[in-house]
Amino acid sequence: MTSRRSFMSGSAALAALPFISTRVTRALAAASRRKLGFALCGLGSLSTRQIAPALQKTANCRLAGIITGTPAKAARWKAQYGIPDKNIYHYENMHRMADNPDIDAVYVVTPNAIHLDNALAAAEAGKHVYCEKPMEISVARCRQMIDAVKAAGRVLGVGYRLHFEPHNLECVRIARSRDFGALKLIDAHFGFSIQPGVWRLNRALAGGGPLMDVGIYCVQATRYLTGEEPVSVSASLTRGDDNRFAEVEESIMWQTKFPGGALAHCSSSYSAAPAGYFRALAERGGFAMDPAFTYDGIRGTRSDGRPIDYPNIDQFAAEMDDFADCIANGMPTRVPGEEGLRDVQIMMAIYEAARSGKSVDL
């Protein structure tokens, strides 16, 4: 197959045609730019229900390949998305992607503790890496991933879809604008009641419980709302006597201080009814989002009664298109590996604080 990249990225050739205006030239260049070919690595629920459908809605990306350990899934995806056999891999032969120009990037959607192995294989094959959150289960493994993708000269992004979500972005704008004065307090929660038997309850695969899985959204919210890094954390957790929680925490709560004076208290649970929200209070007002972290239906209100109301977008499509844009334009992504690493550092500190019963400095 001819390299689509060398063929389609011919904006220079288009620009040479003197009768086409600059604006039209740019539009044509963008339209003709080769779409970023993603291979989805791990075909679980998130890939099946969210990411693959989202890829169909992207402007600059396409579903180019898959990596799966389950032949039945490979057959199903091949049929559904018309993926050629040569673009279907399993975990043991991912390195062969090095010879496959259809695949530009690998979106890692496997259990948390496998992210590093998948990312290393992708980077060694010369592919960009987009990694679901949490990035990995330890700080050291996050660092390894960052180093490997960097050494390969490729781009690493972490799947923080809410960095592209209009309601959350508006909350960031409100907080940073100081329209209501300095931010003083944030509370946040994200949790649901988990089904038994899933990998998320396996410590070796998940690295932790609800904190790693959904509490991370609260860690993120406190960071993007303040625009700061927390300086200390204290925490408590429960395990209950439920069989589901033999290996990971049932519920966890933590509180963080920010250098600008804001305080945040958060919780996450695998045993409470589904809920995900945050509320931020500043000196003269505030805002709340409920639900705050869902794929759609996100809604918010301001203390002055104005709604925070935007059309819901496909957050996965937005994050992948942005990743493609960043690569195409040589711009840094707003969700680099360092962002994923930072959250894992904080979550490890939260676990340490819960274990020790002491405040942990960050």
Add this chain to the structure above:
Amino acid sequence: MTSRRSFMSGSAALAALPFISTRVTRALAAASRRKLGFALCGLGSLSTRQIAPALQKTANCRLAGIITGTPAKAARWKAQYGIPDKNIYHYENMHRMADNPDIDAVYVVTPNAIHLDNALAAAEAGKHVYCEKPMEISVARCRQMIDAVKAAGRVLGVGYRLHFEPHNLECVRIARSRDFGALKLIDAHFGFSIQPGVWRLNRALAGGGPLMDVGIYCVQATRYLTGEEPVSVSASLTRGDDNRFAEVEESIMWQTKFPGGALAHCSSSYSAAPAGYFRALAERGGFAMDPAFTYDGIRGTRSDGRPIDYPNIDQFAAEMDDFADCIANGMPTRVPGEEGLRDVQIMMAIYEAARSGKSVDL
């Protein structure tokens, strides 16, 4: 003046009339029962705007007297409420109430650190004591108050108005009924931006900052919703560089574990915009109240979409009528001194946890 008590409490005489049914007898006895005569001790904003107007709405209480250190206030209240001179006291001559049968109970509404002195004087004068929250500024002082009122053979109540508030009571019912399963998580906040120069910012008078003043409502909520006592607490606070907070904390957050497995995280602030709410999550649903702690306008929602919606009542009138009923019927109050003591114990542990950076067992 003849003792109104000996005259009006003649239900035995009424019951002796054979042609009056028992029901009518009881109604007449209740109607004729002498109203509990309250003396308000401390005529600040709360007494002026809430408690005195509430007394006019009570069924079983009346504003019988005042204790104030400010002659101008005495004159104003005398004119407004028709209080006879003989029922007007200042702090130095409160002991003379012993000879005044108009006054049955003293409602202590002074700054926190003066509650004990006022309560001791009232008890020594043979009066029942109803004390605003927080009960006092230390555990030892709460115990002294309990012991003194007990030794005087009188009843001690603490002004926890929300124990009589329908929305909060319904939340307690929902939580205890386990309609949504076991309670797993509570978050709560109460705070406002304080004006400079008030006694609440004076450590000697207030004993602490927003925690003592309004955070106590969150401590209460976590206790009445779970129906349990917390087993441990960790906490953090800020002071900022605002002149208002030279002596007390600006904001504080704390997290408590309950023996049944529920976790609670709360905050309180003197620098954030006014807000007071709680949210409780159980296994299969939950409920939220916002506002939760106000004098009126309290509203709640359940996760099944049903509102928690009751007529707003005068909470102060309700608490005082209940206190009068308890005294008249020899029944224990639901807000005894021990309840006030417990919150002060917990708040002292919260401050200790914030100071030490360590979890404190309760």
